Amino acid sequence: MKVVFAGPSLFGVEHAQAGLEFRPPVRQGDILVAIEDGATHIGIIDGVFGFAPSIWHKEILYALSKGVVVMGSSSMGALRAAECQQFGMIPIGRIANAYVSGELDDDAAVALTMAPREFGYMPFVEPLVDVWPSIEAVVAAGGVTAEEGEAIRLSAEHMYFEERTVEAMIATALPPNRFSDALKAYMQFRVSQKSLDALELLAALRAAGGEPARSSGWNFHASPFWRRASELRLTVHSRDSC
Structure with missing residues (x-):
């Protein structure tokens, strides 16, 4: 079974x-549940943070130690793939590999807020990893000048991620008489690198064969805390499934 954890990157x-x-x-404990359900391949694209515990690195290591193939891209998946690559997790796409290489080192570059499940996890704001290629595209298309593009980039980078809507970053950067045309151009030529990387992960996951993940010569240590935490998570899942 191949399981994918996704939300706003595929909206x-x-x-x-x-x-x-x-x-x-994905949130803390979900990887354990997926393994318990029989997952042999796991793709992590989006994950939660702040309002719920984020996915634990130890869960990923546990999955890898069991031979489960784990890939990551786009958002939370990109972060965890960079952090766990040396243990066998596979980074997919431009964003994940930028974190691996050190070109990106700030978690906030992928951060966003989103709608609940009932609304398809619609993103409310624009993450920086989508802002940067979008500005390149709109400048190349002549929708804004290079100077205007630079002003929008700086505006976006100085905003708190929860406030970084496309409208806000353009309104802050450009004079009012340029707002409408710049917004229209941005939306026309917008590039979602998160979505592109997510699609790349889906393709890689579908193409993956039955070979188990390689442990790269390390051993998983099941500490007493880990055993207790995993037992509690699986117990809660069992109750929720009843």
Whole structure:
């Protein structure tokens, strides 16, 4: 079974679902549940933080130690892939590999807020990893000048991620008489690197064979805390499934 944890990175994006089981953005304990359910391959795209505990690195190491293939891209998946690559997790896409190489080192570059499940995890704000390629595209297309593009970039980078809407970053950067045209151009030529990387992960996951993950010569240490925490998570899942 191949399980994918995704949300805002696939919002509004057409993609085939055959052969994959899609679950909500990952949170702490979800990888354990997926393994218990029989997952042999796991793709992590989106995850939660702040309002709920984020996915624990130890869960990923546990999955890898069991031979489960784990890939990550786009958002939380990109962060965890960079952090766990040396243990066998596979980074997919431009964003994840930028974190691996050190080109990116700030978690906030992928941060956003999103709507609940009932609204398809619609993103409320624009993450920096989508702002940067979008500005390049709109400048190249002549929608804004290079100077205006630079002003929008700086505006976006200085905003708190929860306030970084496309409208806000353009309104802050440009004079009022340029707002409407610049906004229209940005939306026309917008590039979602998160979505592109997410689609790349789906393709890689579908193409993956039955080979187990390689442990790279390390051993998983099941501490007493780990055993207790995992038992509690699986117990809660069992109750929720009843």
